[in-house]
Amino acid sequence: MTPAEHAQLALLLEVAGTPKPGNVDRDRDFPDLRFEHFLTGAVGSGAGLRAAEADASVGEAFEESVAGMSQQSGGNTQFGALCLLVPLVKATAEKTCSPESASEVVEGTTVEDAVGFYRAFDHVNVFVDDPPEGADEFDVRRGSDAVPAIREAGLTWYDVMELGANEDGIAHEWTSGFERTFEAGERIAELDGSLSGRGARVYLELLAHEPDTLVAKKHGKKTAESVRVRAQEALQEVRKGEPELLHAFSDSLVENGINPGTTADIVAGGLFVALERGIRP
Amino acid sequence: MTPAEHAQLALLLEVAGTPKPGNVDRDRDFPDLRFEHFLTGAVGSGAGLRAAEADASVGEAFEESVAGMSQQSGGNTQFGALCLLVPLVKATAEKTCSPESASEVVEGTTVEDAVGFYRAFDHVNVFVDDPPEGADEFDVRRGSDAVPAIREAGLTWYDVMELGANEDGIAHEWTSGFERTFEAGERIAELDGSLSGRGARVYLELLAHEPDTLVAKKHGKKTAESVRVRAQEALQEVRKGEPELLHAFSDSLVENGINPGTTADIVAGGLFVALERGIRP
Numbered sequence: 001m002t003p004a005e006h007a008q009l010a011l012l013l014e015v016a017g018t019p020k021p022g023n024v025d026r027d028r029d030f031p032d033l034r035f036e037h038f039l040t041g042a043v044g045s046g047a048g049l050r051a052a053e054a055d056a057s058v059g060e061a062f063e064e065s066v067a068g069m070s071q072q073s074g075g076n077t078q079f080g081a082l083c084l085l086v087p088l089v090k091a092t093a094e095k096t097c098s099p100e101s102a103s104e105v106v107e108g109t110t111v112e113d114a115v116g117f118y119r120a121f122d123h124v125n126v127f128v129d130d131p132p133e134g135a136d137e138f139d140v141r142r143g144s145d146a147v148p149a150i151r152e153a154g155l156t157w158y159d160v161m162e163l164g165a166n167e168d169g170i171a172h173e174w175t176s177g178f179e180r181t182f183e184a185g186e187r188i189a190e191l192d193g194s195l196s197g198r199g200a201r202v203y204l205e206l207l208a209h210e211p212d213t214l215v216a217k218k219h220g221k222k223t224a225e226s227v228r229v230r231a232q233e234a235l236q237e238v239r240k241g242e243p244e245l246l247h248a249f250s251d252s253l254v255e256n257g258i259n260p261g262t263t264a265d266i267v268a269g270g271l272f273v274a275l276e277r278g279i280r281p
Numbered sequence: 282m283t284p285a286e287h288a289q290l291a292l293l294l295e296v297a298g299t300p301k302p303g304n305v306d307r308d309r310d311f312p313d314l315r316f317e318h319f320l321t322g323a324v325g326s327g328a329g330l331r332a333a334e335a336d337a338s339v340g341e342a343f344e345e346s347v348a349g350m351s352q353q354s355g356g357n358t359q360f361g362a363l364c365l366l367v368p369l370v371k372a373t374a375e376k377t378c379s380p381e382s383a384s385e386v387v388e389g390t391t392v393e394d395a396v397g398f399y400r401a402f403d404h405v406n407v408f409v410d411d412p413p414e415g416a417d418e419f420d421v422r423r424g425s426d427a428v429p430a431i432r433e434a435g436l437t438w439y440d441v442m443e444l445g446a447n448e449d450g451i452a453h454e455w456t457s458g459f460e461r462t463f464e465a466g467e468r469i470a471e472l473d474g475s476l477s478g479r480g481a482r483v484y485l486e487l488l489a490h491e492p493d494t495l496v497a498k499k500h501g502k503k504t505a506e507s508v509r510v511r512a513q514e515a516l517q518e519v520r521k522g523e524p525e526l527l528h529a530f531s532d533s534l535v536e537n538g539i540n541p542g543t544t545a546d547i548v549a550g551g552l553f554v555a556l557e558r559g560i561r562p
Contacts, residue, residue, distance in 0.1 A: 001324070001325065001352055005324050005325065005327065005328075008324050008327075009320065009321055009324045012293070012317075012320040012323075012324065013317060013320065016316060016317055016320060026307060026316070027308075029475075034475055034562070035297060035307070035477070036293075036294060036297055036475055036476055036477050036562040037562055039290065039293040039294065039297060039562070040290055040561070040562045042293075043282070043286050043289050043290045043293065044282065044286065046286065046289075046327065047286075071282055071561070072561060072562045073561070073562065074562070194310075194315055194317055195317055196316070196317050280321070280352070280353060280354070281315070281317040281318050281320070281321045281353045281354065281355070
């Protein structure tokens, strides 16, 4: 399979893993956001992912993949995951699937790539926090309306991600050599069992290790830290062969509308890395 | 979405429907054939489906889609479904998604298309019954070894399908204007609820209406007819809002190793038709 196919498969394997506390998975639908919206998002993003492995720029390929992903009524299914996968596909197609190649791609982004990133927000409603103080004109929620300000300031996509790297787990991946993504990938590669099952396991491990930044933005840092602690407790029980707490934790997150989406995005990136390492269903 | 994307999505929505008695679905894995093998098969068949909507011949596109589908360790996941989807994609891309266009495509197949069909059997182990008496040299299980005999006899892919149309539900679709496929599509379009759920419902309705030909080949016509009757009973209960019998029926098919695969293939074709009618998740 090509890098673009691996990326599309990673999106599907990610959502097929279960239980993934707080998120849609093989066993969980939300009333307005269902498993099949993620299947549709994965199919729709295919053309953009193939553009990334051909000769489109990262920003152009990203906008195309998000536009394709949005052809379903569930809303934002895989925006964050595509933020990781598009540069990873490009890096892999051009050189190798490594932190160095991925960093090279994101550090080499241009102002036009930033424009593609901003335009992608026109296609779908993405939950994003307020921008850092004094950066209102670069608020991603403005979508293409922010493009003149971006062009005038000469910000590259990498510059934009740097602005958010302290608060946003995806932006942090961009500025850290995709650290957690590659760690997740190596971990998925070393585990046994089905790939979607390994993805669900690594989701729990990541969640137990660091607070999810989407949860922090939506519900505050205290809630995100409490989710992390509870994930750690659930993981300890799972390691003893007792999954009850995990299921209770999962139900409780859903009841409280808490979805650790950034952690799921990193798992999608990790599944891509594992597939590139030759692990396959 | 393009016809090829609709076909890929149809493969995913088909396997995501549940319960689909006797088959892998969102809630059911078999030990060696799992949900994620179907996800991988759907991703892998994408390039062949796109070839069908571009300018490849039907046989060439089919062989490419099956080769792509086979890049997973579960074995045959969607061979029969692709036998329906590849000509449907071609017909839709060239003209319209209609029984007439589909018939035109399959009736227009050449000897080289038959060669592609036979070569596809080299990529994956497909369960097929003995050929009709006196047609041993055209046995599809010979794969590309049968190609010289096919060329010498000048058989088109349509001719080959005609040989099997009495015994094989997919071949019958080819020679009947994709009758059950389009009926399934119209039925899916008129139902309510999630598309994968509608697919599962139409699977049961089809199974209650006609014996599955894969079951007939593997287990005999008596068993296939008994499965049909039991599907009808389960459907009657479901219509009264009582799903217990359906789940018991489903478990019993799995225990007995009975998988009505042809019916699932027709549902995949029907989902494609419904997507082309503008129904989407």
